[in-house]
Amino acid sequence: MIELEGLTKRFGSKVAVDQLTFQVRPGVVTGFLGPNGAGKSTTMRMMLDLDNPTSGTVRIDGKHYNELQEPLKYIGALLDAKSMHGGRSAYNNLLCLAQSNRIPRSRVDEVLNTVGLSAVAKKKSKGFSLGMGQRLGIASALLGDPEILMFDEPVNGLDPEGIHWIRNLMKALAAEGRTIFVSSHLMSEMALTADHLIVIGQGRLLADTSMADFIHENSRSYVRLRSPQQERLRDVLHQEGFTAVEAEGGVLEIDGATTEALGELAARHQVVLHELSAQRASLEEAFMQMTAGSVEYHAHSGPGGALPAPGAAAAGAAGAAGAGWGEGWNKPDSADPGSTTGTEGTTGSTNEGA
Numbered sequence: 001m002i003e004l005e006g007l008t009k010r011f012g013s014k015v016a017v018d019q020l021t022f023q024v025r026p027g028v029v030t031g032f033l034g035p036n037g038a039g040k041s042t043t044m045r046m047m048l049d050l051d052n053p054t055s056g057t058v059r060i061d062g063k064h065y066n067e068l069q070e071p072l073k074y075i076g077a078l079l080d081a082k083s084m085h086g087g088r089s090a091y092n093n094l095l096c097l098a099q100s101n102r103i104p105r106s107r108v109d110e111v112l113n114t115v116g117l118s119a120v121a122k123k124k125s126k127g128f129s130l131g132m133g134q135r136l137g138i139a140s141a142l143l144g145d146p147e148i149l150m151f152d153e154p155v156n157g158l159d160p161e162g163i164h165w166i167r168n169l170m171k172a173l174a175a176e177g178r179t180i181f182v183s184s185h186l187m188s189e190m191a192l193t194a195d196h197l198i199v200i201g202q203g204r205l206l207a208d209t210s211m212a213d214f215i216h217e218n219s220r221s222y223v224r225l226r227s228p229q230q231e232r233l234r235d236v237l238h239q240e241g242f243t244a245v246e247a248e249g250g251v252l253e254i255d256g257a258t259t260e261a262l263g264e265l266a267a268r269h270q271v272v273l274h275e276l277s278a279q280r281a282s283l284e285e286a287f288m289q290m291t292a293g294s295v296e297y298h299a300h301s302g303p304g305g306a307l308p309a310p311g312a313a314a315a316g317a318a319g320a321a322g323a324g325w326g327e328g329w330n331k332p333d334s335a336d337p338g339s340t341t342g343t344e345g346t347t348g349s350t351n352e353g354a
């Protein structure tokens, strides 16, 4: 278990982390979300005693990090995959860590095998691809067989097979009763991996809730209906007290109804349907809705053409909103309006609902 209480970090006048209080519990994968610059990495660094809090505390199984003897046996972390010594082999990088934490040499072979790097164990890590570097970083996190694991953007640079592998690894570790805390900008991936979410914006806690509740509370779910007898369908819906909103392509969107109820209604009135589909909101839409007010960097589509803020787009157009997380994010109050801030792009959501 990780417990934060009033955790705060200031860099000069910038409040990077602002009075964060939450717990990360064992047995589930907890996702850590927030827009760029929200304070996720700073929070994780303070959890590992790599940054000193301005105020507040972090407890790892009830203790401060520096009270842990051989901390790798309590908490393993992947923060920056490039932190390995490039001139050393994968094996020697892990061996050094193992020796300084009194971890048996045999464990190095085990974790190299777990992450699929046994064949390149003797190769210098500076020649590793981004994906191999991520795997080596994950191996170092697993080395002490810790009960708590933290991963900052673990799927960065991994190919689809690698992404699948890390997802299953995190789920399996959580199923063993371990505490898994993971940040990612890949919303579709997070939706498949995390059971619980901590969401922050501008350093402050915005949500501490289950994945299902987060999506339910921050986005819209509705049913799409399409019929060659649209006028008749409209009348029937109206008679039965449903409000239908017409969308592109003659589609009717109905909030607050189930596909079962609408399908039976259409059958009763002998209205032909060409489409009857539940549109579940995606994590990406819910996330953008929630964090709209705390996004620090806003995109511009090109000279003079600003895209709507993610939250505004989330209310109506998931596709456009997704596009807003690509390249070209600008800080709106930047002293240099021409400067762009490169960011991680999120992938599009798997759902089509808005």
Ligand SMILES: Nc1ncnc2c1ncn2[C@@H]1O[C@H](COP(=O)(O)OP(=O)(O)OP(=O)(O)O)[C@@H](O)[C@H]1O
Binding pocket: 011, 014, 015, 016, 034, 035, 036, 037, 038, 039, 040, 041, 042, 043
């Ligand atoms: N060493 C530092 N000195 C000054 N400001 C910093 C420092 N580290 C972080 N910050 C600022 O603190 C804020 C939080 O940064 P942090 O890297 O923790 O955010 P993040 O949520 O991890 O962002 P991203 O998703 O882009 O990785 C940002 O405004 C950042 O510029």
